[in-house]
Amino acid sequence: MALNIRTYRDLTEPDRSALVEQIGAQRRxxxxxxxxxxxxxxxxSGKGGVGKSYVTAHLARALGRSGRxxxxxxxxxxxxxxxxxxxxxxxxxxPAHADAVEAAAGAEGVKCISxxxxxxxxxxxxxxxxxxxxxxxxxxxxxxxxxxxLADVAWGALDFLLVDLPPGVQRFAELTELLPAPPAALIVxxxxxxxxxxxxxxxxxxxxxxxxxxxxxxNMVGGPFAGSAADDLAREFGVPVLARIPFxxxxxxxxxxxxxxxxAA
Amino acid sequence: MKFLCINCDRQMVFEERQLPGDGTLAAAFxxxxxxxxxxxxxxxxxxxxxxSLGVKIGGRTVPAQPMETVxxxxxxxRDNAFAEDGKRxxxxxxxxxxxxxxxxARVPGFVRGMVKRIYGDYARDHGIAEIxxxxxxxxxxxxxxxxx
Numbered sequence: 323m324a325l326n327i328r329t330y331r332d333l334t335e336p337d338r339s340a341l342v343e344q345i346g347a348q349r350r351x352x353x354x355x356x357x358x359x360x361x362x363x364x365x366x367s368g369k370g371g372v373g374k375s376y377v378t379a380h381l382a383r384a385l386g387r388s389g390r391x392x393x394x395x396x397x398x399x400x401x402x403x404x405x406x407x408x409x410x411x412x413x414x415x416x417p418a419h420a421d422a423v424e425a426a427a428g429a430e431g432v433k434c435i436s437x438x439x440x441x442x443x444x445x446x447x448x449x450x451x452x453x454x455x456x457x458x459x460x461x462x463x464x465x466x467x468x469x470x471x472l473a474d475v476a477w478g479a480l481d482f483l484l485v486d487l488p489p490g491v492q493r494f495a496e497l498t499e500l501l502p503a504p505p506a507a508l509i510v511x512x513x514x515x516x517x518x519x520x521x522x523x524x525x526x527x528x529x530x531x532x533x534x535x536x537x538x539x540x541n542m543v544g545g546p547f548a549g550s551a552a553d554d555l556a557r558e559f560g561v562p563v564l565a566r567i568p569f570x571x572x573x574x575x576x577x578x579x580x581x582x583x584x585x586a587a
Numbered sequence: 588m589k590f591l592c593i594n595c596d597r598q599m600v601f602e603e604r605q606l607p608g609d610g611t612l613a614a615a616f617x618x619x620x621x622x623x624x625x626x627x628x629x630x631x632x633x634x635x636x637x638x639s640l641g642v643k644i645g646g647r648t649v650p651a652q653p654m655e656t657v658x659x660x661x662x663x664x665r666d667n668a669f670a671e672d673g674k675r676x677x678x679x680x681x682x683x684x685x686x687x688x689x690x691x692a693r694v695p696g697f698v699r700g701m702v703k704r705i706y707g708d709y710a711r712d713h714g715i716a717e718i719x720x721x722x723x724x725x726x727x728x729x730x731x732x733x734x735x
Contacts, residue, residue: 325593327591327593328591328596330589333589333591333598335597335598335600337589337598337600337601338600338601338645338646339588339601339642339643339644339645339646340646341588341642341644344641344642344643344646344647345640345642347651348641351651414667415667415668415669415670416668416669416670417669417670417672418653418654418669418670418671418672418700418701419653419672420653420672421653422653423653423654423669439668440657440661440664440665440668440697441661441663441664441665441668442663442664442665442666443665445663446663447661447663448661448662448663449660449661449662450659450660450661450662451610451631451635451638451639451660452610452631452632452635454632455632458632458635458636459632459635459636459639462636462639462640463639463656463660466639466640466641466656466660467656467657467661469641469656470653470654470655470656470657474653474654
């Protein structure tokens with residue numbers, strides 16, 4: 323005889339574990355911290371090696387030069403490079419207060435947080451936990467790290483928080499789920515059709531998750547990589563090409579992008 | 588995750604959590620009607636998955652600490668990556684016995700400051716003037732601080 327068992331949603335008595343409420347509190351912590359940030363911009367590509375971190379850091383510095391309050395969250399947890407690109411001191415201790423950890427200060431007053439600031443030199447990001455089947459929980463932990471980078475850093479009032487994403491679309495999905503509203507997306511590509519293929523998928527995934535595409539930045543133009551990826555993507559998605567970064571860019575290139583992006587602030 | 592006493596058709600309430608220190612977890616639930624107890628026993632992977640979400644079965648015992656998941660779970664962190672704000676430790680804070688300090692020194696530097704703060708807050712909350720290894724054991728058990 324089948325038991326007449328009430329379902330999960332039928333049980334509404336107070337629950338001391340309150341796991342759903344605990345998750346809700348985590349989300350509120352993110353929302354509270356982000357309330358002082360005017361614009362969150364995800365720098366994404368979907369393709370590795372196109373210079374997302376390079377573009378992120380130099381755009382941040384240019385925005386800083388223009389007087390904007392800027393932070394960079396290095397969401398590439400396994401290949402962090404932002405502190406070096408921002409000339410932020412790698413050693414030293416991050417002051418930890420009761421409710422937040424202080425960001426590092428880079429060039430042009432850009433604040434940043436990155437695993438590179440926290441890990442031992444040359445060591446990979448490794449977590450405590452069972453060795454077997456680590457793929458089951460590692461992604462969840464990385465999402466938790468991203469959440470804490472958003473919520474537990476004393477970002478203060480910022481005009482822009484640039485989030486430097488690793489290749490692929492998963493971290494963007496996590497970012498979108500953590501934030502109160504989908505971030506804007508700045509797309510980085512190199513000119514090749516191979517890059518366009520990968521970026522197209524990532525951009526489509528980002529748009530499906532509610533992102534607003536600010537435009538495309540084509541990096542490494544005039545070097546060995548030939549193609550028309552930026553124009554192709556811009557036409558296909560109806561977004562502007564914000565800049566074409568030469569293989570050996572001058573500083574005014576970055577100021578030009580900052581002007582485009584900064585117009586939003 | 589909820590537990591239902593089918594006989595009484597009552598939602599069971601959380602009773603106790605135990606962390607044996609081997610990566611597993613035991614959580615006991617009791618039926619408020621008939622008093623029947625059941626325990627859920629999770630293997631290390633299941634325990635890890637819950638920990639990865641940053642939630643505590645049985646509810647939080649310690650206020651959220653900044654970057655607590657990073658500091659509690661990353662094993663390749665720099666020993667001096669964080670410097671605790673010393674302001675909260677001034678005044679009439681608890682003292683640490685030599686044995687307790689020695690034990691604290693064995694905690695990885697990456698998380699040590701946070702652990703020290705948690706034990707200090709526990710002692711203050713319980714009116715404990717001196718932190719000893721026994722106090723640390725009690726706090727660890729009551730607060731569910733596995734690996735701390």
